[in-house]
Amino acid sequence: MPSTDDDIAIRAAELRKSYQSEVAVERLSLAIPTGTVYGFLGPNGAGKTTTMRLLTGLTQPTSGSVRVRGVDVANRRALASHVGYLPETPPLYEEFSAREQLEYVADLRDVPLDTARDRIDEYLDRFGLTGDADKRIEAYSKGMRQKTAFIQSVLHDPDVLFLDEPTSGLDPRAARTIRGSITDFADRGTTVFLSTHILPVVDAIADEVGVLFDGRLVAEGTPTQVQDRAETGEGGSLEDAFLAVTSQHRTDAPDAEG
């Protein structure tokens, strides 16, 4: 059954981003249903971060359009309440404590103070940060920073969550907590756009997968469909499929060696 606009959380049409002669993203179209965890894969330099910035409106496309929950991403005032974004480098202020940082972001998000404090306490507890909540972020480890940044991206309960390498550099416990949170958000109807190199994470939680190579979407579908398409054989993993798909396109590329 074809999707209606209400069902589609992220819709990108013929997105293209170029820098003079260099094309970063080429004719990218997406239609990600609400409540989906979408695993966005690709080798280094494939254009994943550029795509995320296009989908969040932080970069303007050369051509094409993006709508998130029906809102044109160029309409920043309307978009802000719908999306949460965790970039690869956590956007935190080292001079603040985690609690100050989160209360500041909640204030800018217009979350009422009482609600914000309840949510912050709950998240800090869930991520094991309560004891360090009043320490300045400059003293935090990478994992603590990542967890704080994750909390600030979901504090306003967004409809769509963009996560760029959310579990990178985390210890197994912290990574599992974030994975669990992503699943919980998806269960509550939040759409999660997850870019990562950690394929087992995608394998475990993604409903759909897209593989980007040289700025083009070269494979899309459920993890099983992508594995089938890559013909990795019985017992093949998503990692095998990823390597097969990207190798095939590396060979197909006109300037490929050999």
Next chain:
Amino acid sequence: MSLHRDVRHGLRIGRAEFVRSLRGYLGNTRRLVGLAIAVLFFGGSLLLSLPTAYLLGRTARSVTTIPFFEAGASAFPVVLVLVAMLRTLERIGSVEAEDLVLMTVHPRAVVLGLITAEIGRLALWFGLPIGALAVAFALGVGAPQLVLTGGLVALPLVCCAAVWGYASGLGALRLLRYLPVVRRVLKLGGILAMVGAVVASQFVGAYIIEADRWMRWLGSTATVDPLVGYVALAFAGTPLAQPVSIGSIAVLGVALALTPIGLAVATRQASTLWFTDAPTRTTSTQTPNSTGGFTAPQPLAWSNAGRIAWGVLVRARRHPQELSHLLTIVFFIGPIGTTVVQSSGDTIGVLVAGTGVGLGTVLAGATFGLNPLGDDRPQFPLLLLTTTSPRALVRGRLLAGAAVGLPVAVLAPVASVSLGTAVPRALAFAGVGVGTCLAAAMFALGIGAAYPVYEEREFWGTETVVPSTLVMIGYMFVVGGGTGLGLVVTWFAVTGNLVFTPVFLGGFGTYLLLTVGVSYGAYRYAIRRYRRYVFD
């Protein structure tokens, strides 16, 4: 509704940014000590200026008799716009953690927040001294309310200038995005302009004191009467009050009308700058390549320390921004340069020789020696686990500094021969330069290792690790004083005016002992710090 919301968000961002800056200023003991020294230094000057401001108020019979009032009032908005533009180019052209902030609030709120925070920062640094002078002047006039009315009169001009200066700064940043070559030229031009400004500042005082005629010309040609009339509104209700002119009211109206327009323009500029990309971006094909491997030239190739020195020099050549702290030297060299320019034919050769020795000596230590641990820390996990000894690492930095300073210290005296300096004198200066360069390079490593700075900070538009300001100032005073003393003795020696009295011999012996002993001690200390370095 959205304006109210943006203003609220803007004020919240402004408060947060201001608090972050405040915590940065007061973040550690080193900064507090630096701040205390700055307060002591400038606080003294301020205290001495207060009676002058009071007397100025007491003796003023009308607004026009206040020195420079008309020119100052006319230049006030222009200066404000230029300051706002400069700070935008330098610091507030973007917001930190922009992915977060731009996804959270409207760009107009970010613009308001950044401007508010910057006004707060400038008020923190300059508000207290300006306020103290204003109070002293107002008390002199006998009208304390002048401080309040002055603030009220300044407010519309400050707001208008802030938004238009910000919009102009962002516009310049957008333009520079398309002209990367111009950007680099402007950066270099900015440095040259600063050097010029320091040198020019040596002449300005004389002009202000002597050239009354020049000031009268400035007053007559650069005065904008409506602006002067508007600023004079600050004196309403005081004995210096002037009749209100239509022009002054018009200035107020224009400032009030232009402020929201300026905010809209600034927001538009910000949206375009922050949400679009430069037409080109650095790619692997644009990255400079280096072929041929790492081969140090002779004689640096002879030793491990020499090869390390070559590595230090190559990195500095490829990333000269890391040497931006050397601009501080300009402030010390500027006055000497002026003296050289103004000197007569008989002395110019000696001055060039002496200046060359002084500059070379300062460069020998300051270029690579004032923050050795901070500069090397990112590579310490590699360096400290190799078989290369800490002594070689320190000597490498010493040699690299000497490679920069020695040519200046030796070639300047040699070149001064063409300006009339006798060859033996030039050679004597060059010989002294060799000694002072080595001493300075060793001394710098010691004080730099004693007070390392690891955090990157914005310095002349570049995010880099720079030595502590205290270390730089301390180094300049010790090395500048020591080298100056050595040069004076050299001059007396080469002109045959040196009298070997017991007092002189004792004093000079102490000087030599201190120079050699302190420098060598500093060098040994630096090696020990390298040897015992641990990541805490």
